[in-house]
Amino acid sequence: MVRQPYPKKGTWTPDEDQKLIAYIMRYGVWNWNEMPRFVGLQRSGKSCRLRWMNYLRPNLRRGNFTREEEETIIRLQKELGNRWSAIAATLPHKTDNDIKNYWNTRLKNNNSASATTETSCSIEENSCDANSSASLNIPTMTDFPEPFACSTTFSPSDCHQTEEVDNTYSMRELLFHLNAIGRY
DNA sequence: AACCAAAGCAACCGCTCCTAG
DNA sequence: ACTAGGAGCGGTTGCTTTGGT
Numbered sequence: 199m200v201r202q203p204y205p206k207k208g209t210w211t212p213d214e215d216q217k218l219i220a221y222i223m224r225y226g227v228w229n230w231n232e233m234p235r236f237v238g239l240q241r242s243g244k245s246c247r248l249r250w251m252n253y254l255r256p257n258l259r260r261g262n263f264t265r266e267e268e269e270t271i272i273r274l275q276k277e278l279g280n281r282w283s284a285i286a287a288t289l290p291h292k293t294d295n296d297i298k299n300y301w302n303t304r305l306k307n308n309n310s311a312s313a314t315t316e317t318s319c320s321i322e323e324n325s326c327d328a329n330s331s332a333s334l335n336i337p338t339m340t341d342f343p344e345p346f347a348c349s350t351t352f353s354p355s356d357c358h359q360t361e362e363v364d365n366t367y368s369m370r371e372l373l374f375h376l377n378a379i380g381r382y
Numbered sequence: 383a384a385c386c387a388a389a390g391c392a393a394c395c396g397c398t399c400c401t402a403g
Numbered sequence: 404a405c406t407a408g409g410a411g412c413g414g415t416t417g418c419t420t421t422g423g424t
Contacts, residue, residue, distance in 0.1 A: 231409065248393065283412060303390055
């Protein structure tokens with residue numbers, strides 16, 4: 199159980215994002231505290247989890263909130279209070295952090311009026327040319343050590359409990375996603 | 383063009399909850 | 404039933420961006 203004594207903090211770099219996405223594509227999520235070592239990141243497990251959950255995982259839609267989403271947030275906040283994860287569960291393409299920020303910055307002091315009239319959802323912002331992948335430096339699977347190749351306290355079956363399951367997340371989708379989140 | 387203030391957002395911290403042993 | 408460790412959540416901070424002067 200060797201942990202980094204001083205894990206790196208601050209804004210994530212594109213390289214770190216690429217490594218984390220590529221690793222999770224291959225092995226899935228098995229232990230946030232141990233994973234950073236195998237990914238080759240000097241981040242805490244918490245930091246990796248947060249980055250993945252809020253920005254890197256598939257199916258997130260960054261950008262403006264639609265009017266419907268905004269109304270849902272206002273209504274559920276009245277019903278549930280600041281239970282952002284519960285509210286986020288009803289908006290599958292948004293994260294609790296997104297919703298929390300949106301509430302605190304735009305709706306909190308103004309929740310009876312619409313915070314913005316321009317709420318068009320810019321799906322087109324997510325458009326990307328997957329053919330541009332050749333110029334990107336995406337880590338390959340061989341860049342990562344096999345988790346069970348190291349002396350650890352978990353078993354191979356533990357490490358690979360989600361292996362192959364995530365193969366629906368193809369390299370093309372990875373490239374699309376990296377573009378969509380504005381990294382490239 | 384330079385400066386400043388406000389707004390927005392990404393990330394960290396500390397706590398609670400959950401689960402396996 | 405108890406404990407330890409991991410995961411998840413909400414509050415908060417601080418950096419970056421944007422708009423005004």
